[in-house]
Amino acid sequence: MAAKRLNIFRLLAVLMPIALAAGMAAAESPLPQPGPSMAKGADKGPEATQFKLEGLVMTPATYDRVALAALPQSSLKVGDNTYTGVSLWTLLSKADIVTHPEIKNDVLREIVVATASDGYKLAISLGEINPEFGNQPCLIATQRDGADFTSGGFARLVFPNDVKKGRWVVNLTSIKVSESP
Numbered sequence: 001m002a003a004k005r006l007n008i009f010r011l012l013a014v015l016m017p018i019a020l021a022a023g024m025a026a027a028e029s030p031l032p033q034p035g036p037s038m039a040k041g042a043d044k045g046p047e048a049t050q051f052k053l054e055g056l057v058m059t060p061a062t063y064d065r066v067a068l069a070a071l072p073q074s075s076l077k078v079g080d081n082t083y084t085g086v087s088l089w090t091l092l093s094k095a096d097i098v099t100h101p102e103i104k105n106d107v108l109r110e111i112v113v114a115t116a117s118d119g120y121k122l123a124i125s126l127g128e129i130n131p132e133f134g135n136q137p138c139l140i141a142t143q144r145d146g147a148d149f150t151s152g153g154f155a156r157l158v159f160p161n162d163v164k165k166g167r168w169v170v171n172l173t174s175i176k177v178s179e180s181p
Contacts, residue, residue, distance in 0.1 A: 044118050045116060045117025045118035045119070045171050045173075046117050046171075047117070047151075047152075047153055047154075047171065048116075048117050048153035048154060048155070048171045048172060048173045049064060049065075049153075049154055050062050050063060050064040050154075051063055051155060051172045051173050051174055051175060052173070052174045052175070052176075053091065053092075053095055053174075053175050053176075053177075054174065054175075054176050054177075055176040055177040055178045056097060056098040056110060056177040056178055056179065057092065057095035057096060057097055057098060057177055058095065058096035058097075058098060059094070059095045059096055060095070061095065063091075063155075064154070065142055065148070065154045065155075068085065068086050068140065068142055068155065069142070071086045071090065071091065071094065072086065072087075072090060073085065073086065074086065074087050074090075074139060076137055076139050076141075076158060076160045077160070078158065078160045081144050081145055082144070082145055082146070083139055083141040083143065083144055083158045083160075084139075084141060084142065084143040084144075084146070085139045085140045085141035085142045085143065085155065085158070086139070086140045086142075087137070087138070087139060087140075088112070088129055088138040088139065088140055088157065088175075089129045089130065089131065089138070091140060091175075092112070092126070092175075092177065097110065097126070097177060098177075105127075105133075107126045107127060107130055107133070108125065108126070108127040108133065109179055109180050110125075110126040110177060110178065110179055110180065111123050111124065111125055111126065111177070111178055111179070111180050112124050112125075112126060112129075112175060112176070112177055113174075113175075113176045113178065114157050114169045114172060114174070114175050115169070115172075115173050115174045115175075115176075116153075116169050116170055116171045116172060116173060117153060117171040117173050118171065120169060120170075122157065122167050122169050124138070124167070125180075126177070136159070136161060137159070137160055137161065138157060138158070138159050139157070139158045139160075140155050140156075140157060140158075140172065141155065141156050141157075141158045142154060142155050152170040152171050153170060153171035153172060153173075155172045156168060156169055156170045156171070156172055157169040157172060
């Protein structure tokens with residue numbers, strides 16, 4: 001019984017920041033959010049050639065195709081396609097996420113908001129992608145099947161375990177780390 005309660009608390013620790021982050025992302029815009037940026041015809045924003053990494057990181061930066069190619073590359077198979085790019089966790093770790101060591105599992109209180117050029121936003125918990133907690137793969141892909149993307153910007157977030165691809169962010173323009181409300 002105690003083990004079940006512990007598992008429930010662990011699940012809540014990962015899911016609660018996601019729910020809070022989704023509410024925060026929706027509250028940032030009074031207009032309804034556009035549909036998932038993977039939807040047909042969603043590439044209506046300008047073609048992104050770079051994105052900003054900002055917020056609670058010690059080393060904010062702007063990344064383009066060349067800067068991402070200089071980082072360790074990973075590949076993920078999704079259906080019949082292979083996506084190549086940089087793990088989101090690797091990028092955030094390199095930027096040195098700001099945490100509060102005096103707070104147990106502080107990383108579970110932090111969220112990442114990824115924004116596309118069409119205004120589409122995705123909020124995820126850092127605990128979801130942290131290898132010590134959710135360990136879900138998330139890739140900032142710059143290639144599909146060995147070729148650079150020719151539309152939808154140079155980079156997109158790819159969640160290989162996402163059934164409907166609703167958390168895929170095409171035409172990525174920013175990634176911001178912040179505390180959940």
